Amino acid sequence: MCVSQWTGYRGPVSPALPLLLLLSFFSSTPPFAQGAISIPENLSEPPELTKLPHSYTAFSHEDINLPCEATGNPTPTFRWVKDGEAFGSEREEFGTLRAQDEEETLDSYGGYYRSQPVLLKAKSR
Numbered sequence: 001m002c003v004s005q006w007t008g009y010r011g012p013v014s015p016a017l018p019l020l021l022l023l024s025f026f027s028s029t030p031p032f033a034q035g036a037i038s039i040p041e042n043l044s045e046p047p048e049l050t051k052l053p054h055s056y057t058a059f060s061h062e063d064i065n066l067p068c069e070a071t072g073n074p075t076p077t078f079r080w081v082k083d084g085e086a087f088g089s090e091r092e093e094f095g096t097l098r099a100q101d102e103e104e105t106l107d108s109y110g111g112y113y114r115s116q117p118v119l120l121k122a123k124s125r
Helices: 016-028
Strands: 045-051 064-066 069-073 077-082 085-092 097-099 113-118
Touching: 045 113
Parallel strands: none
Antiparallel strands: 045 069, 064 097, 077 085, 077 113
């Protein structure tokens, strides 16, 4: 049986001493990764989708509404993404996308759409 034994210049040392030295080293050094997330005090619930847009196919030039609603505190802001790229302006309160411009062709509206409710007041630093 092999037993490690620490020896100081005055002779054998208690086995608890190396453990104490190791613990004091870890308690005095910062952690490996540092970062912080600032969450506002008024954030009481994350956004939750309450109304989702359904798959919709348009065959003629008509008004198209893609409703998207969410709840949260603070009130979420909506972003729309078309074919993986953000477009339009951010809207508060509701996220309904309306295609109503009569000068646009149906081909310009074709694509994959996604609504993203976000809380803009939460930030990381």
